[in-house]
Amino acid sequence: MKIDIPEFALVLLVGASGTGKSSFAARHFRPTEVISSDAMRGWVCDDESDQAATPDAFAMLHALARTRLRNRRLTVIDATNVQPAARKSLVALAREAHALVVAIVFDLPEAVAVARNAGRADRAINAGVVSRQMRDLHRGLRGMRSEGIRYTHVLHTAAEVDAVTLTRTRLWTDRREDRGPFDIIGDVHGCADELQDLLQKLGYTITWQDKAVQVTPPAGRRAVFVGDLVDRGPNTPDVLRIVRAMVEAGHALAVVGNHDDKLKRYLSGKAVKRTHGLAETIEQLEAEPPAFVASLRPWLDGLISHYVLDEGRLVVAHAGIREDMQGRASGAVRAFCMYGETTGEIDSFGLPVRYDWAADYRGQAKVVYGHTPVMEAQWHNGTLCIDTGCCFGGRLTALRYPEMELVAVQARETYAEPLRPLGGPATPEAQPPATMPDVADVLGRQAVKTHDLGTIVIAPDNAAAALEVMSRFAVDPRWLIHLPPTMSPPETSAMEGWLERPEEALAYYRKNGVGSVMVEEKHMGSRALVVLARNPDVAARRFGVSDGARGIVVTRTGRRLFDDPAIEAAVLHQMDAAMTTAGLWDDLATDWVLWDVEAMPWNMKAAGLVHAQFAPVGAAAIASLSAAEQALAAARARGVAVDDLQATTAVRLEDAFRYRDAYNRYVTPFEGLASVRIAPFHLLASEGHVHADRDHAWHMQRAHRLAEAGGPLVMATRHRLVDLNDPEQCAAAIAWWEDLTEAGGEGMVVKPLDFLARGRRGLIQPAIKCRGRDYLRIIYGPDYDRPEHLVRLKKRNLGQKRSMAIREFALGLEALRRFVAHAPLSQVHQCVFGVQAMESEPVDSRL
Numbered sequence: 001m002k003i004d005i006p007e008f009a010l011v012l013l014v015g016a017s018g019t020g021k022s023s024f025a026a027r028h029f030r031p032t033e034v035i036s037s038d039a040m041r042g043w044v045c046d047d048e049s050d051q052a053a054t055p056d057a058f059a060m061l062h063a064l065a066r067t068r069l070r071n072r073r074l075t076v077i078d079a080t081n082v083q084p085a086a087r088k089s090l091v092a093l094a095r096e097a098h099a100l101v102v103a104i105v106f107d108l109p110e111a112v113a114v115a116r117n118a119g120r121a122d123r124a125i126n127a128g129v130v131s132r133q134m135r136d137l138h139r140g141l142r143g144m145r146s147e148g149i150r151y152t153h154v155l156h157t158a159a160e161v162d163a164v165t166l167t168r169t170r171l172w173t174d175r176r177e178d179r180g181p182f183d184i185i186g187d188v189h190g191c192a193d194e195l196q197d198l199l200q201k202l203g204y205t206i207t208w209q210d211k212a213v214q215v216t217p218p219a220g221r222r223a224v225f226v227g228d229l230v231d232r233g234p235n236t237p238d239v240l241r242i243v244r245a246m247v248e249a250g251h252a253l254a255v256v257g258n259h260d261d262k263l264k265r266y267l268s269g270k271a272v273k274r275t276h277g278l279a280e281t282i283e284q285l286e287a288e289p290p291a292f293v294a295s296l297r298p299w300l301d302g303l304i305s306h307y308v309l310d311e312g313r314l315v316v317a318h319a320g321i322r323e324d325m326q327g328r329a330s331g332a333v334r335a336f337c338m339y340g341e342t343t344g345e346i347d348s349f350g351l352p353v354r355y356d357w358a359a360d361y362r363g364q365a366k367v368v369y370g371h372t373p374v375m376e377a378q379w380h381n382g383t384l385c386i387d388t389g390c391c392f393g394g395r396l397t398a399l400r401y402p403e404m405e406l407v408a409v410q411a412r413e414t415y416a417e418p419l420r421p422l423g424g425p426a427t428p429e430a431q432p433p434a435t436m437p438d439v440a441d442v443l444g445r446q447a448v449k450t451h452d453l454g455t456i457v458i459a460p461d462n463a464a465a466a467l468e469v470m471s472r473f474a475v476d477p478r479w480l481i482h483l484p485p486t487m488s489p490p491e492t493s494a495m496e497g498w499l500e501r502p503e504e505a506l507a508y509y510r511k512n513g514v515g516s517v518m519v520e521e522k523h524m525g526s527r528a529l530v531v532l533a534r535n536p537d538v539a540a541r542r543f544g545v546s547d548g549a550r551g552i553v554v555t556r557t558g559r560r561l562f563d564d565p566a567i568e569a570a571v572l573h574q575m576d577a578a579m580t581t582a583g584l585w586d587d588l589a590t591d592w593v594l595w596d597v598e599a600m601p602w603n604m605k606a607a608g609l610v611h612a613q614f615a616p617v618g619a620a621a622i623a624s625l626s627a628a629e630q631a632l633a634a635a636r637a638r639g640v641a642v643d644d645l646q647a648t649t650a651v652r653l654e655d656a657f658r659y660r661d662a663y664n665r666y667v668t669p670f671e672g673l674a675s676v677r678i679a680p681f682h683l684l685a686s687e688g689h690v691h692a693d694r695d696h697a698w699h700m701q702r703a704h705r706l707a708e709a710g711g712p713l714v715m716a717t718r719h720r721l722v723d724l725n726d727p728e729q730c731a732a733a734i735a736w737w738e739d740l741t742e743a744g745g746e747g748m749v750v751k752p753l754d755f756l757a758r759g760r761r762g763l764i765q766p767a768i769k770c771r772g773r774d775y776l777r778i779i780y781g782p783d784y785d786r787p788e789h790l791v792r793l794k795k796r797n798l799g800q801k802r803s804m805a806i807r808e809f810a811l812g813l814e815a816l817r818r819f820v821a822h823a824p825l826s827q828v829h830q831c832v833f834g835v836q837a838m839e840s841e842p843v844d845s846r847l
Contacts, residue, residue: 001160003153005102007168008072008328010065010094012149014081015106016133017125018113020161024104025078028166035064037079062093069097072327074168082136084147091148098328100171103144105154110134112158171329172304175253179310183407184224184399186377186386187257187370188243190233190281190415194396195242197409199223202398206242211292213241217251223398224307226370227257227318227338231277232391232416237288244299256303257318257371258338264300267293277391277416305329305337312365314401319371320383323363340371358383362441362826368399373418377406378541379822392418404688404822441826442833443467450831451817452756453763453810458837465840466833474558478544479531481819481828482684483835484556484596485808487749487769488801489847492794497785499776499793502737505750505768510724512759514752518696519733520719522769523679524666524746525600527556530678532575533592534585542592542687544825550576551592553599558836561599567673571713575678578710584702588686594816595706596682600715601675602666614663614778621656621782629653652783659782662774665744679715680706690816692755697721699755721753741772756813765802766809779846801847808835 005011011029013021025034038048040057047053061077068075081087081103094101110130117125144152155161183202188195196206203218217223229243230236246252263281266272274282285293306317308327315326319340325333345353354372361367361381370387377386377397386406390396393414398407446458458466474480490504502519509517532551533539540546551572553561562568579585579593603610632646669675680703683691691699700719707716722733737748751767758764777784784793815831 001153001155001163002165002167003104004167004169005074005151006100006329007170007174008074009100009102010069010090010097011074011076012081012087012090012101012103013076013078013106014087014103014137015108016080016082016110016113016130016137018116018120018130019106019108020116020158021078021106024106024161024164025076028164029074029076033074034076034078035061035068037061037077039078062089065090066093066096069093069099070324072097075099080133082133082140084140084143087140087144087147087149095148095330095332098325098330098333100151100329101149103149103152105137105141105144105152106161107137107141107154107156108158108161171327173306173308173329174327175307175309176311178222180314180401181221181403182224182309182314182399182401183221184226184316184368184386184401186226186388186397187228187373187390188225188233188239188396189228189231189259189277189391190236190239190284191390191396191411192233192235192238192242193412194390194409195239198396198398198407199242201407201409202400211241211289213238213245215242215246215249215251217246222250223252224309224316224368225252225254226316226368226386227255227303228259228370228387229254229257230263231259231281233277234284234415236281236284237292240296240299253307253316254303255306255316255318256300256334256338260300260303261338264297267297267300305334308365310402315363315365315367317367317369320357320367320369320385322357323361323365326363326365358385362438362824364823364827366822368401377408381824382822382827384822389418391415438826439467441830446830446834446837448811448814448830448834450810450814452813453807456807456811456834458834462837462840463833466837470558470833470836475552475554475560476545477829477832478825479552479554480558480832481531481543482529482594482812482815483558483808483832484527484529485766485812485835486801486805486839487767488765488798488805490750490768490770491798492796497787497790498773499780499785499790500747500771502734502748502750502770505770506722506724506730506733508765508768509750509752509757512757512764514754514757514759514764515724516753517722517724518700518719518751518753519722519736520681520700520717520749520751521740522746522749522771523598523600523715523717524602524775525598525677525679526561526602526605528561528597528599528678529554529556529684530572530575530595530597530680531592532572532579532595534576535591538591555605557839558832561605564672567676570673571676571678574710574713575706578706578714581709582705584705588689590686590688593686594684595680596684598679598681598717600677600679601668601670603668604670604676610663610667614659617782618656618660618663622653622660625649625653625656651786655777655782655786658774659777662778674712676713677715678710678713679703679717681717685816685820688820690813690820692813692816695753695755696751697753737770737772741774744774745772746775747771763806763810765805796844796847798847800841800843804838804841804843808838811835811838 013025015021022036037057040060041050041053042048043060044056045053065075065077077090091101113130114127117130199206205216207214223246225243229239243252243254247254262272262278306315306321308315315321317337319338321337325336341355341357342353358380361383363382367383369385372385373387373389373392373394374385377384377388384399386397386399388395388397388408390411393411395408395410400407443463445460446463448456448458450456489500490508493499493501493504495501530553533542536548536550539550553568553571555561629649632642632649635642636646682699683702685691704716707714720733722729724730741747747770749767749769773785780793783789811831811834815828819828
C-alpha cells in the first residue's frame, strides 16, 4: 500500500495497543518527528506504563506538538487516538498552526493486538482494554472526515502494515524551487485588452486563432496572476482564455481571488448574489460555447490560495497573507488569501473595514497581492498591493521580480464605478499605516543574518543599551536606514617615536591579497549621513515621513547633526541643487539618495567637548608647567642641580603648547550656514541599489561631481589610488600623509579599492584610519609620545576594535540591503540598532 502524506502535517497514528503503531513510526519517520504518549509518561515519571501520569504526559505532548507545528515541522502523534475527544484537541492544534491532519488507522484484528500485548515483557495490557479500544475505534471511524481530518488511511492486516510505502508530497502552495524571474500581474477583472497591452509591454507575444490563444513569454520569464481575473470588465471570457492557456502551457501561475471563487460557485449551481460584476460576467459567458463554460468550473476550482516562491523569498496571494500562514494549508488560510481580514465594522460606503495586516507584517518573504484597489502601488513593510483599479479606469500593473520594477498600462476606459472612489476622501482604514518600530524587534538577544558576514549575534545587554540611546536621542527612526561603522587604526608602528603610520595599513591590505587601495584625506569633522529625497512626496512614500521634510542629516549615532532646522533645510536644498546640476538624479535613476559624508567645522558639534575637556587640560598643563619652569630656573640660578628636571619640564611644556595648538586648529567660529562644509565620500544607496558593488574610485568620482556643482557647501576630498605592488606609489602615499599631518591635517583613511574586500579568512577591514602625531596628542594627551608612554601605548589591543568595525560594517550594509529590497522596517531597524548596540561593547574609545 502506498500512502502519500503532505510534507507538513499532523499525522495521527490511530489504533488499539499492540497494533504496531510505534514500530510503524520508527520505520517511517525520524525519531524527532514522533511524539509518543508512552515516552511522555517516561519523561514525567520514569515509567511509561504509569497511567496516573497520563494528564501530565499529554500536557507535555500537546506542548511539543504545538511548538513543532508552529515551526512548520511534520509531527507524528503516537498514541491510541481511538476516541474522538482525544483527537479533537490534536486537530485543534493543527488548525491553530494551519496544518493538514492525516490519520493512519491500524484496524487490525483484535486477536492480533491481544496476542502481541501478551508477549510484551515491559507492560501488561489486558484483553478488556484492547477490546474497549477497538470498540471506540470502530464507533468513530466513519466520522473522522467531519472531525477535520483531511486524509484517512486504514490498514486492516499486519501484512498491509508491513507493505506500506510512505512518500511525502509538497503542499501545492510550495514552489520554493521556482526562482523566476516573474512578472506578477494585478487584478485583471475582465479587462482583456489591457491584459494584452500589459503582456506585450512586458515582452510576451500573443497569437489568436479564432477563440484559441497562444502566449509566448520572454525567455526564462513566467507570469503570476494575483487573482480576480473575472467580473466588472467587458471581456472576462478572453481573460480566462489567456490566463488559462498560459497556466496550462507552464508559462504562468495563478492564485484564486474572491471573484474567481464566486464564479466557480455559480458554475457549480450554488446560490450566489449576482453583484459586484458577476451579472455582467454571466451575461458574457452566455454568449460562449457551452463546452467552454463547462470547462471553467474545474479549472477555477484548481486555483490555490497562494504560492511560496524563490526559496521562500516571495509569496503571492490575492488579498495578502500573514507570515504564520505562508506555506500552510487550511480553510482559514484560503479565506484570508481571498478576502483578507476585516474588523467587523462597515465604513461610510457600506463596505467592510479591512484590518491592515501589512502594518504588522514582520516576515522575511516579500508579499505581493491585490484585492483592494489603490491609486499607486507602493511597498510597505515588505508587502506590495498591485491592484491599481484597471476596471475602475485606473491602471493594470505588474511587478517584475526580482528586478522590483513596476510596469503598468492605462485602462482604455472606465468599465465600472467603485463604491469607494479611487483617490477620493480617505477613510480611516485607508490611511497609510504608521511605520514605527516595535520594541520586540530590537530588544533581547538578536541573531541577525547578513549577506556579507553570516549571522551576527547582539547580546541582550548591548541591545538594551542601544535602545536606551536610540529612544532618548535618535531622530525619527523612519529616517534611520543605516548607521556607519566605526573605523580601526592600523597595527602599532614599528618605527621609534611613532604610534601610528600608514606603512602598517598598507602592509595589512597587501597581506590580505588586496592589489590596490584608495587613500583619502581624513577631514577633521563629524561623520554624518545625508538622507535626501527629491521632494516631500518621495519622503512620505519611501520613508513614511509625512511632515513635509525632504530628508535629514544625522550623526553616526543617529542624532540630528544640526540643531537649527533652518540650517538643515538649507543644506538639503543645496545638496539637491548640486545633485540636479551634476546630473546625478538622472544618472542614478532615483528619487532619493544616501550620502556618507564628513561635516565641518568640527567645533559645530565638538565645542562643548573642547571647552569641557581639552581646553581645561591644556590650560592647566601650560599654567602648571610654566610655573614649574620658572621655579626651576630660579633654583638653578641659586646653584641647585636641576638641569635634568628643567630640561624635562621644558619638553613637557612644549608638548602642552603643541596639545593646545592641535585642537585650536579646528576651533573656528561657527557662523551658521556660511560656515558649514560637507565632504561626501560614499554614495551608499539609491532606489533599487546598494552601491557596495562599486569600487571606491566610482564613489569618489560621484562625490567630486557633487562637489563641483555644490558651490562652497560641498567639498571635494583629496585622494589617490595606490598600487600596493609599486614601492614608489606606496612611498609617495606615505610622504603625502606626512605632508598632510605636518600641515595640521588629521591624517588619512586607507581603503581597499573594492568596497567589499575579502581575504583568506573572509571579510577584511573596510577602512583603516591613520592619524597624525599631533592629532593623536589630542586623543592620548600632551606627552603621549614620550618614550616611557609609547612603550605602554604600543601594547594596545586592536582585536576587539577590528572585530567590531567589520561587524558594524556588515550590519550597516545589511540594513541598506533590506531597505532597498523593501523589507519590513522592523528588519532594517534590527540591523541599525545592532550597529548602535556594538558601540556599547567595552572597547578603548581612543582607538
